[in-house]
Amino acid sequence: MTTIEALILGFVQGLTEFLPVSSSGHLVIFQHLLGISEAPLTFDVLVHMGTLLAVFAAFWRDIVDICKNPFSKLTYLIVVASIPAAFIGYFLAPLFEKAFESLLVVGIGLIFTGFILRVSERIATRRINLKQSDEMTYGDAIFIGLLQALAIIPGVSRSGSTIAAALMSGLDRDFAARFSFIMSIPVILGAGVFKLKDVFLNGVPQSELIPYIIGPATAAVFGFVAIKLVLKLVRQGQLSVFSFYCWSVGLISLVSYYVF
Numbered sequence: 001m002t003t004i005e006a007l008i009l010g011f012v013q014g015l016t017e018f019l020p021v022s023s024s025g026h027l028v029i030f031q032h033l034l035g036i037s038e039a040p041l042t043f044d045v046l047v048h049m050g051t052l053l054a055v056f057a058a059f060w061r062d063i064v065d066i067c068k069n070p071f072s073k074l075t076y077l078i079v080v081a082s083i084p085a086a087f088i089g090y091f092l093a094p095l096f097e098k099a100f101e102s103l104l105v106v107g108i109g110l111i112f113t114g115f116i117l118r119v120s121e122r123i124a125t126r127r128i129n130l131k132q133s134d135e136m137t138y139g140d141a142i143f144i145g146l147l148q149a150l151a152i153i154p155g156v157s158r159s160g161s162t163i164a165a166a167l168m169s170g171l172d173r174d175f176a177a178r179f180s181f182i183m184s185i186p187v188i189l190g191a192g193v194f195k196l197k198d199v200f201l202n203g204v205p206q207s208e209l210i211p212y213i214i215g216p217a218t219a220a221v222f223g224f225v226a227i228k229l230v231l232k233l234v235r236q237g238q239l240s241v242f243s244f245y246c247w248s249v250g251l252i253s254l255v256s257y258y259v260f
Helices: 003-018 023-034 041-058 060-068 073-091 093-101 103-126 138-150 158-168 173-182 184-194 196-202 206-236 241-259
Strands: none
Touching: 003 023, 003 041, 003 158, 003 206, 023 093, 023 103, 023 241, 041 060, 041 173, 041 184, 041 206, 060 073, 060 173, 073 138, 073 173, 073 184, 103 158, 103 241, 138 158, 158 173, 158 184, 158 206, 173 184, 173 206
């Protein structure tokens, strides 16, 4: 892997991991466009750890509060919301592996993402009494977790689907976004730990040490930028602007699949 490829993949992963546009879908698209082969497992894990670092940097106060009070309701809500993704990731991930090679799946997933962003924004606009963290139910957590589990499909955005689910559940806008990002911690960390065995076996090629440093660092920086942008847009009720982007890229992906 070259330094330029590491920069591109780190930029794409960091920015799209938290923007509601699907990081996995964009990686598939960029690999098709640029002829970049699938990133090595070690690099992939390190880049995801870079995005995890962005979450810690953006929400360190919330994380410190959770660590100080680990048996709070918020902690249990995060655990419950993480169960569907953990279950599907462990037992059903092999069934979706082929999907990561298909622009057809990416296109459909992006169109679905645009749809739920639009619908959730309309529902949230009509609600008057919004739930805070102490009013959120475990049913809400399960619903958000199920939408997060769908993000195993490339093109379906994890951040987009979880924020949309939180808004449809009637959560306060700011809390909906914060909960979505914080609940990404066990998912990203779990995926990394699950692959650690293979990472230790593969190691980091000495000839590619610089790209393996630049990629994760780039992902961390742009992941932080993406988090701040999404928080601002959710608070302003403008997250659905990404619907048009998802629909456009989704349609282009479908056309590319059938034409080329």
